[in-house]
Amino acid sequence: MTKEQIPLKENDVNNERGSMDKVEPVFSTGVGISEATIKEISKAKNEPEWMLDLRLKAYRKYLTMPMLDFGPDLSALNLDKIKYFQRATDHIARKWSDVPDTIKQTFERIGVPKAERQYLAGSSAQYESEAVYSNLKHDLESRGIIFMDTDSALRLHPDLVKEYFGKLISYSDNKFAALNTAVWSGGTFLYVPKGVHADVPIQSYFRINAGRTGQFERTLIIVDEGGSVNYVEGCTAPNYSEDSLHAAVVEVFVKKDAYCRYTTIQNWSTNVYSLETKRASAGENATMEWVDGNLGAKITMKYPSVYLVGRGATGTMLSIAAAGAGMHQDTGAKMIHMAPDTHSQIVSKSICHDGGRADYRGLIKYTKDAHHAHSHVECDTILMDKKSGSDTFPVNDIETSDGTIEHEARVSKVSEEQLYYLESRGLSESAATQLIIMGFLEPFTKQLPMEYAVELNRLIKFQMQGSIG
Amino acid sequence: MADLEIKNLKVAVEDKTILNGVNLHIKDGEVHALMGPNGTGKSTLSETIMGNPRYTITDGQILLNGKDITKMSVDQRARAGVFLAMQYPREVAGVSNANFIHSAMNARSNGKPVPVLKFLQDLQHNMKFLDIPDEYADRGLNEDFSGGEKKRNEILQMMMLKPSMAILDEIDSGLDIDALKVVAKGINAMRSDKFSCLMVTHYQRLLNYVVPDFVHVMVDGKIVKDGGPELAKELEKTGYEGFEKEAEKG
Structure with missing residues (x-):
C-alpha cells in the first residue's frame, strides 16, 4: 500500500456496519501493512527512534516467519485485509466531559462509568485502537502507581517502558508477537512501586468496534518488590460480519515478594481471531496468577505462561472456556520452573x-x-452433545529428578442423575442444566469481582441458550 | 391438599417387571407406611411416582387429585406437589445448598420470586429446627455430606418446598437414633390436612416416632397386606417371612 492510498479521514467508516456506533476515526492507515504503514503509525504517535527501529525489525521478522503450525486452522485469516491502525480521537481524554458523546453511549452500554463508580480505583478503556478515556483515581497516583495506556507511558515514562518492553516476549517469539510489535497500539501500562499494595482491583475495558480493525494492544505490567496488584480486564465486542484479528501481547514482571493477579474475560464476537501472547515472570517468593475466561471468538489461541525464575516462586492459571457453534478454543498454560522450590497449578x-x-x-x-x-x-470438560469435541495436549519437559507433577483430566456429560434430582424439586430441565453448569464453573467465578461473576453467568446463559432449552 | 391413587400399576426396568399391579390410595392429610423386604419394589414405586425415566410403566395409572400424572415430566410432577426424599441424594458441586433451594422455590412460585430475606429467615429457622449447622447453607449441594447429613438435608428441602404429597424413600436408613429423632421431628412438623405422605421403610423403628395412619406390606411387586399401625408392630415380631412364603405359593 502506498501513502497516497491512506485516507486521513474515513468519512464512509459507518457503511455496512449496521448497528455500529457512529464514530469516525480521525486517523487511519487503511487496509494492509507495509513499512510505510509502520512509519506512519510511529510518526502519528511521535514515538522515539528506538521504538520505530524495533517496529521495523519486528515487521521484517514477521515477513519471514511461518504461520503457527499447530492447533486450529488459520487458513481463512487474511492478514492483508486487516486495518492495522485507527485512532478515534486525537488525544487521550482525561475528563469524562471531553469524551465524544457517541463513544460515551457505547461505554455506558457496556457499563464503564457505572463500574468505575462502584469499584474502581482507576479505569482506562480502550476504544478501537487507542484509549480515549483514561481516569486515574487520585490516591493511586499519589502512591506512585502508574496506570495509563501504553502509548502515553511511552511518552511520559520512556525509560521505564524501554527497560521492560519486549524483554519477556521477543518479537521473534512467534509470528503474531512479531506482528504485534510492528503495529502495536494502546494497551495498558501499569507500574506498582516497591512495597505498594493496590487495594482494589484495577480494571480496563477493551472493545473492538469497527470491522476489520486489528487490535494489537501491548500491555506491560511491572510489580516491583513486595508490591501487589489485582488487574482486571474485560472484553466485549458486538457482532458484525467482517473478520477481525485480535493479537495482543501482554508482559508481566512480578518481582521478589510481589503479587500479581491478572483477570481477563474475553468475549469477542464469533468472527474474531484471538491470537494472544501472554507471559509473566515471577521472582523470588513472588506469585503470579492468571485468571482467564474465554467465552467468545471464532478461534482463540492463548497459552499464558509464568517463568518461575526465583526460588519459591508460584504461578497459577485458572481458566474457563466455553465453545459453541463455529468456535474453537485452543487454550492452556505454560509453567516454566527455572528455580528451586517453585510451585505451579493449572486448573482448566x-x-x-x-x-x-x-x-x-x-x-x-x-x-x-x-x-x-x-x-x-x-x-x-463438559460436552453438551455429540457434535462437540475436546482434547488435551499436555507436555511435560523435565530435567530434574526430584520434582513432582500431578495431572488429572476428565471429560463428562451433564449427569442424568443430577438432572433428575434437581428436576424432582421443580426445576425445568434447562434450569437444572444451567444450575449444574454454573456449579461446574464456580471455582472460576468465585475468584471474580462480584459484578464480573454476575456478567459471566449472564454471558454463559446467553451463549448456551440453544443447548440448554 | 393431595389425593394420590395408584391403580393396577405395572412397572418394568429394562424389560424386567418389578411391579405387578400395585393398588394404593393415600387421601388428604394421611400418612402411609410402605414396608417390605429388600428388592421387592418399594423404591421402584417411589421413583415411578416421581417420574424417574429409568422406569417404564407398562400398565395402570397414577392419579394425583384425580388427574393422571404418568405423562407429566419430573419437574411438572414436582410443581404439582409431589416430592421424593431420595434414598441416595445426588451431590452437585459448586451449587450452594441455599442457592439450590431458593432456585427450586422460585421454580414453584408461578413466576413470583421468593424474596431473599424471607427465604433466608425461613431457611435459617428450619435448619435450626433440624440441627443443621449454619455453614451447610453455603456448602455445595450434598457435597461431602455424610449419609445422615444428606437425609437431614432431604427433610430440610421438604420443609422449605412444602409439598402436598411427600414420598420418603428409606429416609431412616443409615441414621443413628439422634438423627432419626430429628428426621421424625421434621416429618411430624409437616403433618396437617394439607400434607400427605408415603414413608417407605424396611424397619419398624421410624414408625415409633412417626406413627402412620395406614401400613402396607409389599412383597414381589405387589401389596399383600394392609392395616393400621399395629401391623408394623406385628411385622417386627414375625418378620416378612410369612408373607414371602405366601407370595411364593402365589
Whole structure:
C-alpha cells in the first residue's frame, strides 16, 4: 500500500456496519501493512527512534516467519485485509466531559462509568485502537502507581517502558508477537512501586468496534518488590460480519515478594481471531496468577505462561472456556520452573456445546535448577452433545529428578442423575442444566469481582441458550 | 391438599417387571407406611411416582387429585406437589445448598420470586429446627455430606418446598437414633390436612416416632397386606417371612 492510498479521514467508516456506533476515526492507515504503514503509525504517535527501529525489525521478522503450525486452522485469516491502525480521537481524554458523546453511549452500554463508580480505583478503556478515556483515581497516583495506556507511558515514562518492553516476549517469539510489535497500539501500562499494595482491583475495558480493525494492544505490567496488584480486564465486542484479528501481547514482571493477579474475560464476537501472547515472570517468593475466561471468538489461541525464575516462586492459571457453534478454543498454560522450590497449578475448565470445540494445550517444564518443583494440572470438560469435541495436549519437559507433577483430566456429560434430582424439586430441565453448569464453573467465578461473576453467568446463559432449552 | 391413587400399576426396568399391579390410595392429610423386604419394589414405586425415566410403566395409572400424572415430566410432577426424599441424594458441586433451594422455590412460585430475606429467615429457622449447622447453607449441594447429613438435608428441602404429597424413600436408613429423632421431628412438623405422605421403610423403628395412619406390606411387586399401625408392630415380631412364603405359593 502506498501513502497516497491512506485516507486521513474515513468519512464512509459507518457503511455496512449496521448497528455500529457512529464514530469516525480521525486517523487511519487503511487496509494492509507495509513499512510505510509502520512509519506512519510511529510518526502519528511521535514515538522515539528506538521504538520505530524495533517496529521495523519486528515487521521484517514477521515477513519471514511461518504461520503457527499447530492447533486450529488459520487458513481463512487474511492478514492483508486487516486495518492495522485507527485512532478515534486525537488525544487521550482525561475528563469524562471531553469524551465524544457517541463513544460515551457505547461505554455506558457496556457499563464503564457505572463500574468505575462502584469499584474502581482507576479505569482506562480502550476504544478501537487507542484509549480515549483514561481516569486515574487520585490516591493511586499519589502512591506512585502508574496506570495509563501504553502509548502515553511511552511518552511520559520512556525509560521505564524501554527497560521492560519486549524483554519477556521477543518479537521473534512467534509470528503474531512479531506482528504485534510492528503495529502495536494502546494497551495498558501499569507500574506498582516497591512495597505498594493496590487495594482494589484495577480494571480496563477493551472493545473492538469497527470491522476489520486489528487490535494489537501491548500491555506491560511491572510489580516491583513486595508490591501487589489485582488487574482486571474485560472484553466485549458486538457482532458484525467482517473478520477481525485480535493479537495482543501482554508482559508481566512480578518481582521478589510481589503479587500479581491478572483477570481477563474475553468475549469477542464469533468472527474474531484471538491470537494472544501472554507471559509473566515471577521472582523470588513472588506469585503470579492468571485468571482467564474465554467465552467468545471464532478461534482463540492463548497459552499464558509464568517463568518461575526465583526460588519459591508460584504461578497459577485458572481458566474457563466455553465453545459453541463455529468456535474453537485452543487454550492452556505454560509453567516454566527455572528455580528451586517453585510451585505451579493449572486448573482448566471447559464447556463445549452446539458443535464447539475446546482443547487444552499446556506445558510444564522443570529446568535442571528446578529442584523440588511441584506442579498440579487439572482439566475438566463438559460436552453438551455429540457434535462437540475436546482434547488435551499436555507436555511435560523435565530435567530434574526430584520434582513432582500431578495431572488429572476428565471429560463428562451433564449427569442424568443430577438432572433428575434437581428436576424432582421443580426445576425445568434447562434450569437444572444451567444450575449444574454454573456449579461446574464456580471455582472460576468465585475468584471474580462480584459484578464480573454476575456478567459471566449472564454471558454463559446467553451463549448456551440453544443447548440448554 | 393431595389425593394420590395408584391403580393396577405395572412397572418394568429394562424389560424386567418389578411391579405387578400395585393398588394404593393415600387421601388428604394421611400418612402411609410402605414396608417390605429388600428388592421387592418399594423404591421402584417411589421413583415411578416421581417420574424417574429409568422406569417404564407398562400398565395402570397414577392419579394425583384425580388427574393422571404418568405423562407429566419430573419437574411438572414436582410443581404439582409431589416430592421424593431420595434414598441416595445426588451431590452437585459448586451449587450452594441455599442457592439450590431458593432456585427450586422460585421454580414453584408461578413466576413470583421468593424474596431473599424471607427465604433466608425461613431457611435459617428450619435448619435450626433440624440441627443443621449454619455453614451447610453455603456448602455445595450434598457435597461431602455424610449419609445422615444428606437425609437431614432431604427433610430440610421438604420443609422449605412444602409439598402436598411427600414420598420418603428409606429416609431412616443409615441414621443413628439422634438423627432419626430429628428426621421424625421434621416429618411430624409437616403433618396437617394439607400434607400427605408415603414413608417407605424396611424397619419398624421410624414408625415409633412417626406413627402412620395406614401400613402396607409389599412383597414381589405387589401389596399383600394392609392395616393400621399395629401391623408394623406385628411385622417386627414375625418378620416378612410369612408373607414371602405366601407370595411364593402365589
